[in-house]
Amino acid sequence: MNMLLSASVINNLIQAAYFIAALLFIIGLKRMSSPKGAKNGIVWAGVGMLIAGLITFLWPGMHNYGLMLAAILIGGVLAWWSGRRVPMTAMPQMVALYNGMGGGAAAAIAAQELIRGEPIALAPAILAVVGGIIGAVSFSGSLIAFAKLQGLIKKSLRYRLQQIVNSLVLLSTLALGIWIIMLHGTAPMYVVIPFFALALLFGILVTLPIGGADMPVVISLYNACTGLAVALEGFVIGNAAMIIAGMVVGAAGTLLTQLMAKAMNRSIANVLFSNFGETASGSAEGVSGSLKPIDADDAGVMMAYANKVIIVPGYGMAVAQAQHKVWELTQLLQNRGVTVKFAIHPVAGRMPGHMNVLLAEAGVPYDLIADLEDINPEFATADAALIIGANDVVNPDARNKKDSPIYGMPILNADKARNVIVIKRGQGRGFSGIENALFYMDNTRMLYGDGQEAVTRLIQSIKAIE
């Protein structure tokens, strides 16, 4: 009797703790929606996680405490160590990695449930299978995204019949999944193991052909997938905190993915299944004029005597590690009374908002940073637009040229500025492989060189004026 009472007390305690955790997660995420509250938003969510994690040790009838502590310790320390030392430019791949781990954990819960061979009811069986597929795809897909961003996989694998191979793998996964559901989770190992293996394979195959510039969409999509997988497995094992937290993340991630896809004027399916960049003809047809180089001294004078300069950074700035120099240049111009603003395209960089983080790291205050809708009307009043490492997101063809592959994509209207200076390594084309009409315009000048070194030359030339 006494045992029973304490068991029910403990059970209530656990449920109450999960409830508080779910509440803290939502408050935390809500606070992250403004720059002021954001910093303690993560602390709120962190407290919720701590409560939920600690109380779970009291779960009645558990074994393997030693293994559990060892796993938490190994996983936690490795993640802490890697998360602390990773540079901000490499943050997208780390976010992908941590996200994939969550997906893998959800798939592991499903695997354990299905491998046991004990009968389960229809609804949990379906959700365990669906959650298992989504979690496994998110796991292996995120690992590939990590490997690609980290430079471990250099080429985007594309071959003929790729879509058919991918579809076949997906269909076989689903067929095995349905088999498992029909057997109410009592399927033998030779069904369950291939089921998970095929789901993992599908995640790999579907991610391999996706190019770097599409990564913001992919990372955001897998984030949503992991959330959904966690919610589904939460139902399977009867854990409300997992359902709520997972579903909130799933919905939020889906919205974010849609925003990213919209900023590229493409559907999510198009990002995943089209071989973008491979088929683009890349002809300079319809582009008139020539590339007109400028040296750093002239460009420096142009900016130093301007009233307003808008800087458009792209992933190239991150590659060249030029963000600190860009901020130094900004301060120099500000001291001369020049108004400087930053224009950020929603998909600049390798994950949503990547450029903002890099600029923030360099010390750029966020009130200088504007997004697309706010900054576009301002280009007309700018004396100079400085493009550094951005290409397709400033290509006016997206507005003007109906047959361009990027036609319809919202762009930053840098071409409306009185003068445009483009810092560029060489004469190559953007990710989409198409010529940029902006570079050929009469008011555009090309400043060739590595991003960091070119900005350094600009700084020197402006200092020389004084």
Add this chain to the structure above:
Amino acid sequence: MINGFIALYIFMLAAFTGYEVISRVPVILHTPLMSGSNFVHGIVLVGAMVALGDARNLAEQIIGFMGVLLAAGNVVGGYVSTERMLAMFKTSQDKHKGSRT
């Protein structure tokens, strides 16, 4: 245990909550927000712990161990990366205050 239909209601309400919470977020916070929600789905840790606690043979123990290890990585990595990114956001005023003191 959670009744099927109650779970369905939870699914629905949580989905709308997620949508609403995120829908008015400024672009500048997309990265910390995504990485924050990345941390939040680390709650999978509690499920993985319960699953490992319930593991009865070697195969289940191995799967359960992997699950907890991965989930712990998700939790800690998600927290550390989000916290680092959020710590960097400052306004012009913050900067002046910082430089004076």
